[in-house]
Amino acid sequence: MARGGRKLAELVGKLDLIIEVRDARAPFSTSAPLVGSFSKLRPVFCVLSKRDLAAPEGTRAWLDSLGPESWAVDLRKKEGLAPLRRALLERKPAHRELRLAVMGIPNVGKSMLLNALVGKAQAHVGGIPGVTRSVSWYRTEGLLVVDSPGILDPHAEPGVHQLLSWLGCARAEVLGGFEPAALSFIRFLRARGLFSTVLKKWEIEERDDPPEAALERVGRRLGCLVAGGAVNTELAARRLMDAFSSGKLGSVTLERPGDPIYVERRGEQDAPGGL
Ligand SMILES: Nc1nc2c(ncn2[C@@H]2O[C@H](COP(=O)(O)OP(=O)(O)OP(=O)(O)O)[C@@H](O)[C@H]2O)c(=O)[nH]1
Numbered sequence: 666m667a668r669g670g671r672k673l674a675e676l677v678g679k680l681d682l683i684i685e686v687r688d689a690r691a692p693f694s695t696s697a698p699l700v701g702s703f704s705k706l707r708p709v710f711c712v713l714s715k716r717d718l719a720a721p722e723g724t725r726a727w728l729d730s731l732g733p734e735s736w737a738v739d740l741r742k743k744e745g746l747a748p749l750r751r752a753l754l755e756r757k758p759a760h761r762e763l764r765l766a767v768m769g770i771p772n773v774g775k776s777m778l779l780n781a782l783v784g785k786a787q788a789h790v791g792g793i794p795g796v797t798r799s800v801s802w803y804r805t806e807g808l809l810v811v812d813s814p815g816i817l818d819p820h821a822e823p824g825v826h827q828l829l830s831w832l833g834c835a836r837a838e839v840l841g842g843f844e845p846a847a848l849s850f851i852r853f854l855r856a857r858g859l860f861s862t863v864l865k866k867w868e869i870e871e872r873d874d875p876p877e878a879a880l881e882r883v884g885r886r887l888g889c890l891v892a893g894g895a896v897n898t899e900l901a902a903r904r905l906m907d908a909f910s911s912g913k914l915g916s917v918t919l920e921r922p923g924d925p926i927y928v929e930r931r932g933e934q935d936a937p938g939g940l
Pocket residue numbers: 714715716717718738739740741770771772773774775776777778789790791792793794795796797798813814815816912
């Protein structure tokens with residue numbers, strides 16, 4: 666177990682409960698297997714963050730599938746928090762605070778959830794993965810809450826890491842750049858029938874062309890051109906991935922309960938749909 670994981674495992678003994686935060690757009694790939702292993706020791710509540718970026722019917726399907734101890738929240742607008750807070754306070758021991766930790770993979774909104782629960786902007790929040798670097802405790806009425814650094818599963822399929830880069834939870838730069846990320850994203854959208862939904866805003870229609878050609882169409886549409894009129898595909902890829910991860914292309918759920926796991930590996934790009 667990596668050092669960060671060992672620290673969290675030590676922490677679990679001091680807790681009454683764990684909140685695992687996942688991204689509502691891909692609740693399967695954004696789950697942290699380490700937190701799953703803690704569920705044998707402590708109750709784990711599942712909070713789907715960024716519900717404003719996911720399709721509402723997709724989020725409903727996930728809440729049904731995850732069961733009664735799951736909630737979906739929009740932390741930017743602070744919506745959906747009251748039922749979660751009520752459920753937490755129901756678990757509070759009579760003579761002391763409820764001790765809980767917010768855990769999950771990087772950039773899913775753990776610190777933002779903690780701030781919303783504590784009622785003040787205490788923990789640092791940021792748009793890139795890896796903002797929280799250590800375990801810190803925060804106190805509010807009835808709750809003693811720990812913020813924790815994001816944990817990535819080193820053994821996850823490379824395809825899962827690629828998917829996390831589309832959501833902003835892993836850095837595309839580290840995984841080989843924006844262009845491979847955008848090409849695998851386009852293949853994934855096609856395999857799941859989501860291409861037209863995601864690219865509707867930019868009026869880019871589905872065609873039977875290779876992903877490279879589709880990315881070029883994106884680049885032309887956005888005016889990502891170099892001298893001579895060729896498309897700057899790295900820039901086009903970056904613009905596409907930034908727009909998707911920040912929700913500018915609309916609310917989209919990438920994974921539904923029961924979908925096959927996304928397992929595209931390097932060198933397998935020609936497998937149908939990469940699934
Ligand atoms: N649209 C939207 N953005 C959110 C929501 N929750 C968090 N974010 C954004 O997600 C980014 C990451 O938030 P953090 O709270 O720093 O995430 P974290 O899980 O603590 O990240 P690390 O500390 O890096 O592991 C920030 O840019 C937030 O503004 C949400 O419900 N909706």
